[in-house]
Amino acid sequence: MHFRHILHALGRHRIAVGLLVLEIAFSCAVVCNALFLIGARLERMQRPTGVDEAHLVEVGVRSVMRGSPEAVMAQTRTDLAALRALPGVSDTAIVNQTLFGHSMSFSGVRLRDDTKAPSIPVTQYLGSESLGRTLGLKLSAGRWFKPDEFVSDAKLENGSSGVPVIISRALADHLFPGRSAVGQTIYAFGANRVVGVVKRLVQPLDYGPPGNYGYAMMFPVDMPYPNGTYLLRVKDTAQRQAIIGEALHALKTDGPLRLVSSKYATTLEAARDKYYRNDRAMAWLLVGVCLLLLVVTAVGIVGLTSFWVAQRRRQIGIRRAIGATRADILAYFHVENFLIATGGIVLGMGLTYGLNLLLMLHYELGRLPLYYLPVGAVALWLLGQLAVLGPALRASNVPPVVATRSA
């Protein structure tokens, strides 16, 4: 190929070539980093919770009149039995906080009974006996809670009873690396002996450093209904909406006047969907910007190449007259674009890296994996070749006779 000639010819259009190189470089930098941002969002949205989300619905109920603690607990048991009796429901439980819900609670966890010992914040799930089963959690060591281990909310808060605890595998590995966590003691609500480890359970909301997302613990607590949310495990996913309706009806007809509303009832899948909608919107927005950028870059290439073709009609004619085939002319413009795109990509790699550094500084983003660079490069080369095809075809159609005409 006649690289030398082409480079020489490009040297005569320094400004236009410079503009194209800059445009391709900036596009490369923005598109690579935008794709990386999209990837990060998608990864966040797809983290598993360890919970059988497809089969879960949740219903919140609030009290209107304050009753005695005993009456409220009795009502809670009646509710759970009524919900459990619904056809299509295989398990029910009550829990203090729901995944993708509105709030979450944390406690500082220490390994020594000493307020000066270092502590990490860990979220706690307080719930009835069937909680693990209803959520579909998998036990990886130890056992579930026994019925006689359940305590009241207030008793746990006072911290003196030695309530057992079940922790997530991630937390167990963090606190007791290389050792079995079962049988060890942690200090959260007084001294709590670890009786079980579940494979995976996460914070209800995304909070704190990403590594802490999988840290969670469960306590055996009889939650009164105004402080918790009912969870229903559904046998058939298609029945979820119907069961929400039946559950609301059952709760309304059962017990005193309470706030029972479809506003506080949802499938866990819908709750997850709602929780991540900002991330989804942002990902789509980034996709849109990438597409627009590529279109604008392509438009630039088409425009400038068309201009060059028009300017060089006579030279093209002469080359055709002295024996260049149409394929030669076509190839000339493609090679020319390849060279320009390569220049843009080389400069773009540097810019991509710089932009990534900026993002890391301001948006707690990781380092861009290296494989994004060749992917971006190939995409821009292809885009350039595609954009240049039209003007190049037009150039190859210039008849040799043009050479003989004075313009």
Added chain:
Amino acid sequence: MLAYYFNLALRSLKRNKVLTALMVLTIALGIGTSMTTLTVMHVLSGDPIPQKSAQLFRVRMNVFPDANFKPGDKVPDNLTRRDATALMGDARGDRQAMMSAGSMVVSTAQGDPLSVEARYTSADFFPMFDVPLRYGHGWSRADDTARERVAVISAALNEQLFGGRDSVGKTLNVGDQSLRVIGVLGDWNMNPRFYDLSNGKFGDSEQVFVPITTALDLHLPTSGNTNCWGSGADVHAMNAPCLWLQYWVELDTPSKVAAYRQYLHNYIAQQQQAGRFTHRGQVSLQDVMQWLDAKGVVPSDVRLQMWLALGFLGICLLNTVGLLLAKFLRRSGELGVRRALGASRKAIFMQCLVEAGIVGLAGGVVGLALAGLGVLLVRHQPTDYAAFIHMDLGMLLTTFVLALLSSLLAGLLPAWKAMHVAPAAALKSN
């Protein structure tokens, strides 16, 4: 002369419709996306209470016991009840308010109970934050002390419960308790809700306002951030080791601000003497805009979108420079003839800039339409601020200025090149 350039430019633009359309579209896309994101930024970073934002201060202190204090900690957002009550008692500001978010279930005449968002606060809240009242009035400091069972309700709740009529004197049933309505808010929608950012930064105002002393008396449930470092059954008790109260003070001169800061330091010193802790403590006194900035009220996604859009505009401009260059230099022959006939370089330069300007204006009009579409899209996004995004006259003008400026900027280099076309060479090659 400008009219003549304008005419020439229109002819030239018409001659090459595809290229012109591409340029207009490129500028329009850049302007449209930038203006959409700038509008969002403009709305979200605005001053929610411009007449007073420099006089309202969020008071924060770090009075953790030694075991929980780490040097370099951030000052916590909220105060303990003990500290908030002490500051309220001293009342060293022009006005002061302690508060917490809450929620309650209200029984209605129709029978279906209703869950409402509430704010438990003290008497100064209404004058401090310029809260307008349609009917009745707020409560007094005496009502705070006497734990009067009174409430001020929002216009929306008044509409829902009392059909929008003057409901002063009516009763609000909260479980087995009742509150007497003494005021109804006028049109009040503070966004962002700077006085408490822990329950959603944007959204409708609370529906019920109750004296905090009364709310504590009735054990109404609170919401928001509660941070405790000891155990105990009641997080709202006077000496509970829990941070949950927001505290604001109004100070109308810089000297009062300095004096108040000194007062806070003295308070910390007293607490040290009383043996609560031995560390130096921390004090923070920030006005509304400093507070909003510290809490990062503009979502980082919005900031990122803005930079992305501005970068996109930059790339669109680069592209326009290239296209204009191609367009002007293609006309070297014509420009050569005009130069040979006596047109000055300046005239050629001006003519090219007018052409670029026309492209810019057209791009601005299309861009404005795109920005309008963009704002509409943003308003349909599922974010809590979506409903507040709108385009005002200022942003409209900015769009045109930005479009014109960027197209002229893009036209500078091509016009400069065109101006230096040598008449003889251009004529000969023609």
